[in-house]
Amino acid sequence: MLDTPAQPPASMRAAAKPKTSSAGQPVPVDPDLHIGQQPHDRESDTKSLLRWIEELRVEQPRVLGFPGALDFDYSALAPALAVFANNVGDPGVADASGVSAKNRERAVVRFFAETAEAPEDVYGYLTTGGSEGIRYGLQAARERLPHAHVYISDQAHDAVRKEARTLGMKVCVVASGEDGSMDPDDLKVKVLVHRRLNPRGGRGPGAIVLATIGTTMKGAYDDVTSLRLMASVAGQVYVHADAALDGLVAAHAPSRPGPRWNFTHGAHSVSMSGHKVIGTPVPCGVLLIRSEFALEPAGAEYVKAADRTLGCSRSGLAALFLWSALRRLGHDGVRERIRAGLETAEYAVTQLEGVGVNPSRPADSLIVCLDRPDDRVVNRWHLACEGDRAHIVTVAHVGRPQIDALCADLASRRRS
Numbered sequence: 256m257l258d259t260p261a262q263p264p265a266s267m268r269a270a271a272k273p274k275t276s277s278a279g280q281p282v283p284v285d286p287d288l289h290i291g292q293q294p295h296d297r298e299s300d301t302k303s304l305l306r307w308i309e310e311l312r313v314e315q316p317r318v319l320g321f322p323g324a325l326d327f328d329y330s331a332l333a334p335a336l337a338v339f340a341n342n343v344g345d346p347g348v349a350d351a352s353g354v355s356a357k358n359r360e361r362a363v364v365r366f367f368a369e370t371a372e373a374p375e376d377v378y379g380y381l382t383t384g385g386s387e388g389i390r391y392g393l394q395a396a397r398e399r400l401p402h403a404h405v406y407i408s409d410q411a412h413d414a415v416r417k418e419a420r421t422l423g424m425k426v427c428v429v430a431s432g433e434d435g436s437m438d439p440d441d442l443k444v445k446v447l448v449h450r451r452l453n454p455r456g457g458r459g460p461g462a463i464v465l466a467t468i469g470t471t472m473k474g475a476y477d478d479v480t481s482l483r484l485m486a487s488v489a490g491q492v493y494v495h496a497d498a499a500l501d502g503l504v505a506a507h508a509p510s511r512p513g514p515r516w517n518f519t520h521g522a523h524s525v526s527m528s529g530h531k532v533i534g535t536p537v538p539c540g541v542l543l544i545r546s547e548f549a550l551e552p553a554g555a556e557y558v559k560a561a562d563r564t565l566g567c568s569r570s571g572l573a574a575l576f577l578w579s580a581l582r583r584l585g586h587d588g589v590r591e592r593i594r595a596g597l598e599t600a601e602y603a604v605t606q607l608e609g610v611g612v613n614p615s616r617p618a619d620s621l622i623v624c625l626d627r628p629d630d631r632v633v634n635r636w637h638l639a640c641e642g643d644r645a646h647i648v649t650v651a652h653v654g655r656p657q658i659d660a661l662c663a664d665l666a667s668r669r670r671s
C-alpha cells in the first residue's frame with residue numbers, strides 16, 4: 256500500500272470536481288483520475304474501477320438510442336487479457352512475431368464475406384470500426400478513379416465527409432427521398448453535371464458512390480444496384496457500401512425482395528461494424544473488397560508479412576471476441592437475433608403510436624424514429640436526436656420491458 260498518493264497539480268486540485276456535462280462540451284480531467292509522477296494505490300484504483308463498471312451495468316439497459324448491442328458477457332475470455340495478440344498486416348499470411356489471433360480473424364472475415372455474398376477471392380480484414388472501412392473503400396476507389404467525385408446522400412454518416420476530407424476527395428451531396436434513402440434520379444443529375452464539366456476525352460470522370468446500408472438516423476437502405484446504374488453516365492463507377500449498422504440486418508431481412516446492398520448487387524467493397532448488431536466490448540468492424548481493387552501491399556521487412564490493411568498492428572482481442580460471438584451464433588443465430596430485433600421494432604412502433612409521438616420506421620429496420628421528447632427523457636433513455644426527431648435502435652439488449660417503460664415515461668411527461 257502506498258501512503259503518499261500521487262497528487263494532481265495545484266491548478267487541477269483547485270478546480271471543482273467535474274459534474275456530468277452536456278454531450279459535446281469539453282470535460283476537464285477528473286482530479287481523482289490524474290496520473291502523476293508516483294505510482295498510485297492499485298487496490299483503491301481497482302475498487303473505483305469496479306464501481307464504474309457497476310454504474311455502467313445499471314445504466315446500459317436504458318441505452319436505447321445507440322446501435323451497440325450490450326447483451327454480451329465475454330468474461331470467460333478474461334485470460335486473454337494476460338496475453339498480447341497483435342494481428343500485424345494481412346490476416347491471410349503469418350508474420351514474424353508469431354503472437355497473433357489471425358486464425359480467428361480469418362474465420363470472422365469468411366463469415367462476413369458469406370454474409371455479404373462476396374466472391375471467393377475477396378480480400379478482407381478486421382478494422383477498428385465503420386470509419387476505417389469507409390476510408391479503405393474511398394482510398395481504393397480513388398486509386399482507380401482519381402478524377403471522380405464521391406457521391407453521398409444527405410443522410411450519410413459524418414465519418415464519410417471526414418474520411419473524404421482526409422483523403423482530399425471532393426464530396427457531392429445527393430438528396431434523399433422521403434424514406435431517407437439516396438435518390439437515384441438526383442444522383443444521375445449530379446453525375447451528369449460533373450461529366451459535362453469534366454468530359455475527359457469522352458470517357459467521363461467516373462463516379463464513386465458511397466451507399467449507406469442503414470442510415471444512421473432513419474435506418475434507410477440505399478439501393479446499390481440502381482445507384483450504380485444511374486452513376487454509370489459518368490463512365491466507370493465504384494460503389495462502396497457503408498453497411499456499418501445494417502449489413503447483417505439487410506442480409507437477413509424478411510421482406511422480399513430485400514435490400515440490394517452486397518457484392519452480388521454491385522458493390523466493389525463493403526464495410527460492417529462488429530460492435531453494433533453482434534456486440535463486443537471494443538469497437539471493431541470488417542472491411543471486404545474485391546481482391547483486384549485492394550490497396551497495394553506494403554510491409555516492413557522485419558515483420559515478414561504483406562500488408563494491405565490501413566492499420567498494420569491490429570487488435571487480436573477484437574478478433575477473439577467477434578469469433579467467439581459468431582461461433583456461438585452461426586448464421587442461423589444471427590438471423591434469429593435480427594428477427595427478434597425487428598419484432599421489437601414493430602412492437603415499439605405500435606406502443607409509441609399509443610402515446611402520440613409519431614413513430615416512423617423503414618421496412619426491415621431496427622431504427623424507430625419518434626418526436627423528440629424533453630431533455631429529461633432524452634438523457635434518461637440515451638436517445639439519439641437530430642432536430643425535432645429522436646430515435647431508438649432495437650438491438651439485442653432492447654426488449655419490450657424497456658419499450659413499455661419508455662412509453663410510460665413519455666405518457667407521464669405529456670400528462671404533466
Ligand SMILES: Cc1ncc(COP(=O)(O)O)c(C=O)c1O
Pocket residue numbers: 322383384385386387412414467468469470471497498499500528538540
Ligand atoms: C452508417 C454508419 N456509418 C459509419 C459509422 C461510423 O462507424 P464507427 O463509429 O464504428 O467508426 C456509423 C456509426 O454509427 C454509422 O451509423
